[in-house]
Amino acid sequence: MILVARDVIASYPGAEPVLKRASCRLSPGIRLALLGANGSGKTTLLRCLSGAHKPDSGEIALAGRPLKHDRAGLREHRRRVQLVLQDPDDQLFSADVTQDVAFGPLNLGLTEDEARRRVAEALDLLGITHLADRPTHQLSYGERKRVTIAGAVAMRPDVLLLDEPTAGLDPSGVEETRSALARLTGQGTTIVLATHDVDFALSWADEAAVVAGGQVHQGPIAEVLADTDLVSRAHLRQPWQLQLAIALGLESRPRTMTEVLEAIGPSHRPTA
Numbered sequence: 001m002i003l004v005a006r007d008v009i010a011s012y013p014g015a016e017p018v019l020k021r022a023s024c025r026l027s028p029g030i031r032l033a034l035l036g037a038n039g040s041g042k043t044t045l046l047r048c049l050s051g052a053h054k055p056d057s058g059e060i061a062l063a064g065r066p067l068k069h070d071r072a073g074l075r076e077h078r079r080r081v082q083l084v085l086q087d088p089d090d091q092l093f094s095a096d097v098t099q100d101v102a103f104g105p106l107n108l109g110l111t112e113d114e115a116r117r118r119v120a121e122a123l124d125l126l127g128i129t130h131l132a133d134r135p136t137h138q139l140s141y142g143e144r145k146r147v148t149i150a151g152a153v154a155m156r157p158d159v160l161l162l163d164e165p166t167a168g169l170d171p172s173g174v175e176e177t178r179s180a181l182a183r184l185t186g187q188g189t190t191i192v193l194a195t196h197d198v199d200f201a202l203s204w205a206d207e208a209a210v211v212a213g214g215q216v217h218q219g220p221i222a223e224v225l226a227d228t229d230l231v232s233r234a235h236l237r238q239p240w241q242l243q244l245a246i247a248l249g250l251e252s253r254p255r256t257m258t259e260v261l262e263a264i265g266p267s268h269r270p271t272a
């Protein structure tokens with residue numbers, strides 16, 4: 001396992017714990033969708049996994065080594081595990097895009113040349129090379145979101161934790177994000193993505209981790225989302241692909257339009 005949360009209890013001052021012995025496991029290269037109702041604790045879990053929030057008890061382990069929340073431990077952890085926050089304005093600080101994306105690599109102590117290479121690579125991967133010289137405050141919301149992901153990608157992390165990267169994007173922005181994620185997966189990056197978009201989650205992820213009642217329920221995504229009791233407890237809804245499959249009495253659990261049509265077979269397809 002590349003990253004593990006084991007029996008994590010996490011709280012904020014003066015309140016009941018948000019996570020109550022929550023556990024999840026990330027195998028290398030996996031695409032994990034983190035699902036759950038508003039306020040269920042998805043961001044808190046991402047912050048624990050990234051080292052930004054210290055659990056009251058339990059353990060976060062990277063490649064088998066428990067995270068120590070001291071300066072050296074956190075520095076090494078953050079080099080390999082990058083968290084991208086939901087609101088890009090919480091993460092963009094520099095005057096222009098290149099400076100912003102270069103901030104992390106320069107902070108790692110890399111040379112300016114190497115940082116420049118990392119920036120070019122990250123902008124290319126996110127499909128935003130054309131934004132390199134733009135002032136960050138002039139960018140659209142969707143552009144700012146992609147710049148913050150590029151900033152994390154420039155660190156070449158083993159694990160990328162993304163808090164609602166598709167929220168507020170138009171359909172083409174969602175598809176561009178999906179393409180960038182596919183390129184990252186192709187490079188072997190492990191990705192955790194918190195989202196309320198169950199249709200996107202089913203078509204993108206290998207596994208789902210549903211946060212409900214302070215605990216995490218993890219498994220293959222189609223199995224997890226077919227669990228009607230869990231889906232209702234977590235205030236989710238079933239993705240349209242599964243609703244359709246169940247309504248049509250299909251035995252398979254298709255995840256995309258193509259898979260739905262294949263499962264229906266030629267005799268059931270509407271004729272033109």
Ligand SMILES: Nc1ncnc2c1ncn2[C@@H]1O[C@H](COP(=O)(O)OP(=O)(O)OP(=O)(O)O)[C@@H](O)[C@H]1O
Nearest residue numbers: 012013015018036037038039040041042043044045
């Ligand atoms: N900094 C904080 N101080 C106090 N309470 C907090 C803080 N951050 C989050 N909480 C509380 O912890 C609980 C879990 O919040 P969290 O942001 O982890 O949920 P979430 O599942 O990511 O929600 P959403 O889907 O709305 O983004 C909520 O009740 C929230 O009010």
